[in-house]
Amino acid sequence: MTGWTWEHEGYDPADAPLRESLCTLGNGYFATRGALPECSADEVHYPGTYAAGIYDRLTSEVAGRHVENEDMVNLPNWLPLRFRLPGGTWLGPDAATVLDHGETLHLSSGLLERRTRYGLGAQRALLVRQERFVHMADPHLAGLRTEFTAEGFSGTLEVEAALDGDVTNSGVPRYRDLDGRHLTHVLTGTTAADTVWLRCRTRTSDIRIALAARLTSPAPVTNRHDRPRALQTTRLELAAGRPVTVDKVVALHTSRDPAISDPLHAAVDRVVRAGGFDELLPAHLTAWDQLWRRAELDVPGEAGRILRLHLFHVLQTLSPHTADLDVGVPARGLHGEAYRGHVFWDELFVLPYLNLHFPEVSRALLHHRHRRLERARTAAGDAGRSGAMYPWQSGSDGREEAQQLHLNPRSGRWLPDHSHLQHHVGSAIAYNVWQYCESSGDQEFLHTKGAEMLLQISRFWAGSATFDDRLGRYRITGVVGPDEYHDAYPDATEPGLDDNAYTNVTAAWVLARTLDVLRSLPEPRRRELDRRTGLDAAELEEWEEISRTLHVPFHHGVISQFEGYGELAELDWRGYRHRYGDIRRLDRLLEAEGDSVNRYQASKQADVLMLGYLFSPAELQALFRRLGMSLDERTWRRTVDHYLHRTSHGSTLSGLVHGWVLARARRADAWKFCQEALQADIADIQGGTTGEGIHLGAMAGTLDLVQRGLTGLETRGGALWLDPVPLPELSSYGFTLRYRGHWGVRLRLEHGLLEIAVPSSGRAPIEVHLPDRTVRLNPGETDRPALPE
Template sequence: MLEVLQPTEEPGWVLAHEGYSVLTESAVESRFALGNGFLGMRASRSTGRGPTWASWLGYIRWASWPRCYVAGLFDLPNTEPPVPALVPVADWSRVRLILDGEPLVAREGEVLHGLRRLDMRRGLLLSEWTHRTPAGITASGHELRLLSLADRAVGLQLQRIVLDRDGIEVRLEASFGLAGLGMEPVRLESDLGAWRTEGTGKVVAMAGAASLNLNDVSLRPERPFPLRWVWRWRSTAGEVAEFARLVAVARADRSAEDPAPQATAALERSTAVGWRAILQEHEAAWDAHWSDSGIRIDGDDDLQRALRFAVYHLTSAANPDDDRVSIGARALTGDAYFGHVFWDTEIYLLPFYTAVWPEAARALLMYRYHTLPGARAKAALCGFRGALYPWESADTGVETTPESVLGPDGKPIEILTGKMEHHISADVAYAVWQYWRATGDDDFFRDAGAEILLETARFWASRAVAEADGRHIRGVIGPDEYHEDVDDNAFTNVMARWNIARALEALDLLRARWPDRASTLRERLALDESELDDWRDAMGRIVTGLDPATALYEQFAGFHALKRLNVSDYADHALPIDVVIGREQTQGSQVVKQADVVALIALLPEAFSGHGATINFRHYEPLCAHGSSLSAAMHARVAARLGDADMALRYMRETAALDLDPDPNSAGGIRIAGLGGLWQAAVLGIAGLNLMGEALELDPKLPRTWNRLTFKVRWRGRSVSLSLARDAVEATLIEGDAMDITIAGLTQTLNARSPLRVDLSSEALPSVAEVEA
């Protein structure tokens, strides 16, 4: 067993944390979390941490916050306000080691050595520790944990324990900690448990098997309770105890369904092949994913590590086999935001999946298709037509943003994002169009995507009020959430116009290619020509805030009249700027929470003619206080496209630091949107990748400190390897038919088994006139 407990030796693949501090423990548990899109597990220590339970004493900080999650397992807890939340399931990793009747607990005795490693290459959590008890007994241990990427129902835990003394009465207990917390047990058997959520009626089943070998001899366990194993022996100094546990999990979304047979079957197939095969298949699955989605930077080891960390968590978060779930703001790594899904998924995560793992992208978009009824219901409740997606979504697509929360003084604070942050509908539509253009997945477009486009466009047409000077979208919140209840937010309005235009284009496409589908859909949606005429009017007359004389968008009506604030004066404050200067002054100032107009530059560069993108970026970049983890990466992407590599790298490093710094504030889970944004900054920003044209497009602008950037991309059924240096680009068609590729404005044909090299020297590139000709 010892050989598999060693980390990957190649540099840059392993993150390590040594020692223990109550101030950083929860953050480490988030950073080193495991996941496979169906299961998630925080990197809590399994041995010696002591019990954990819920407490109302808010001033007490838990030294550890062990959590295991199942994607889509939501319930309505007894909170005020009542908000659907992802339910933690039984912690199946806990091990208690009792020596001469005294439990081994980290806070007692002396921890001589403690090291946790996240082996990103293999998708493993590796731990090692040496603990001297108050009685002077020294115990050492190594551990491996994984959630299988090859069989998402399965988890594996291995431990190797050695004592330094003879004659110690040893008791090792392995159990499923907190089993049933917040859920009703419906089935408890020796190797199987099933629990039902009280509110939503979902059922989760967990099956387990465990074994212990002492010097390669199997010990028979006591089985006092379901899913609990106890071994006893008297120690010999230096002898090795090897513990192995397999777990299998299944979820049912209706109380009448029984997931136990699925969990049992998964456990049976795992135990039949053994833990070594489980580990090998898991490592092979990770190897395949790294081959498809890995990024290699020659010349920047820090950002190389950060991008691997980003790809690790992005890969861990998605499950292409389940299109009824999406990815929450903290994925399956922590409790922050209750597991809710935001616009983060479509705008910050989908580009990665679309480019390297389109099967996962499709499943995430099908989640939005399945939750269209909830979006329609919200639009109707707000007095509009079509589909208004919830700002926060759980499993049903019903709005889950609380209407108010209690402030520190006990008074209610109204939460307006769920009522006013409507750009989410255009964000979903944008992701639908981007996915279809990049993949050519006509089945998705015809059967699901087009309907999303039409229903979101219908919402915008009904939302945009016709007035004498155009059509206005009043009373909204844009990405800049420091300013609430504003009129004509530029990001919202321009995205709305774009959404309507794409819906009309989609309808024309349906008519031309699938006329029966077009007819059926129009009839089912009761979409007549008079309504389409209203869409065309809205598309042309929704005001955008663009001043043709200056090429500057006004972020929202009246923004330019607000007080100018020197945001850089507050850069050194540990607290967000709105906390430092107060809510009232923030709302009255030209200070931006996160990329707003800047995000528009990234998503719709065609909305900025001439030098418009540069003009708007230089205007708004100094005004941004980056009060959201989403902000810096979007600024990095835009700075890279505008040729400011130094600023792009600075913002990329800021994004990476959010979850990689020694003491990050990520106790509630990793900020997966920021990690998706970091990938975008490198691939869509620095590499200049565009998947939405008639050819695969690249316009690289490598920083002078980078020697080479290498990655793969999938585009319309092809797989392409790209290697970018400052003086040349090399492209290889790995799989699929010949295709056109545009590099720095020059379009050429890329054939299989015939690598293409394009010289980027100024002498080799065509002039603008030659390209246009």
């Protein structure tokens, strides 16, 4: 590895799924996994292609029940390009002798390079070199260049390229009992001697999909159609030691694209008009160069290399092209089929990073949520609630897509899934609205769509809260928190927990922020909103009261994860680690033993500590004061210690949150968890999950750990606030920000010295609050304030 490349040496089938995920190429519109073009989907390889926002819904019979699932659709495979000697078998890494193999992912240019030497016997070999891109300037194009070199022989090589419509969603083994055949009406055709096309549609969502491919070869190209494949063949005459090149350029369109009349016509027209591989490359490289400039990140050492890889995958999933689409944040990127491509709360970990580099993308992602506000209101009404109840999992239209059953692969049992009770996703959306508007200064969005979402989410929380005369406080009951292990009380017949601390504190925050926004609205807009929503003074008074009296349980001087948590049994952590080694999925281990994690003080991820992730120490203390409670530093440290020893880290987000919180609470222990967050995907620490798609929230969260966590960076009250906590292992780093119209604000921390540079422009000065002073920087100025010890 170097700072800008990620290299994989040798061929090992066991590593293929992980490598294919980490070598995915995309541009925010679509992405293709890093499978070798000569490999078909099987138990080892999975050449999936996914377009943002393309979903389809099917019903399957599972465990005697009809289960409906909406999947991000695996689109027709544009990669296939295979080769063989005349009369021989098709060469591939699992069927031929591999003398040498390596792949290099070039982060700076968005290119995937591979080289393979296939042994042909009698001291003969075929060297195959390829370069691939998914075009970052034109989001509908992709290209594949293949160079063949004969070693120790001369002769003919048969090459076959294809567009393959015979694909299914089968990339996740535990989903294979579900119907995964989403494509139908596959047709193929020819438009020119070197160009073929394929069109199809999804079975229930009826989205039309079209691809067109142009093959450029020094020998004649023959087209034929073996439905559902469009095939192109050529016969190359190879001379020993002389490379021969074949290029494949592909265009992809769907009926969801704007400004087209028909996806097939658009795809054919685009591929015909597109230049060759060499002509397309400069614009692609320029687009990547501009992305890296806007997201500049300078972190030394191995941590910097990993962060750059994380940033690369974030940009491939959510690029400026995303700003033109109606899509959400898929939890596993556009890199695989885990979680069926659904949108969860991961934007809570993604948008804070995007806000300060690509605010137009953040705005588009929040528009996606606003377009589904009416669906969320319908869901609340159907549940007998007011306001908007956003789903825990969503796909195309915002309805709840959380599975009804989930498979425990350890026990083989299908179990009820109660994750739809994670209503805290609404608070995550509200948090992102607030953070986006604070960092961008986008008052127009805050006063219109933002205010509408905040109002309806607040209305849901107020309607969910019930007053307890005994406590003299409001309570929220029957929910599941971010921890996910606990979904019911021991031996309870109904799911749900009462007064989850994370849920209640964030609900109080949402109510308070919404009241602030409503007070700040221009009077005409306020009247408009009141009339449209029926908002009145009595409802606002109720919100004020609830925001100050929501119950937050404590036990033994620490914040309880939920009411009754402190009464649960203690787990024999040492015994389970000795017995199983890796206990990240403790819930599955216990269920397979006939036990339940609901009986124990054990967390997948400590959702109480999420409060320290979302809010600075001062903000969190102010929140508890508003609730009429005291949260001093000593209590918070005890709380951190309590959950630190009772968490299995079954989520990739857990190490991130712990590293973030410990950087301020227990600095000596922070780096271990930061390292775990950095390594989560590249080391596949959850044992096989990364091959099904990267963990986008964890990747973006590590970037934000450097950007906001270690710097204490907040965008609040029209100013930047900084309170750095340099870790010994990461005390020097720098990055650029886009803040309220200032492009390229540079921050650099170097061994206790801070440098802030504001680029020249006609914008207003930036106010920066430090722990012991406030500085004001005009455009074109640089300041180097010394940090307090």
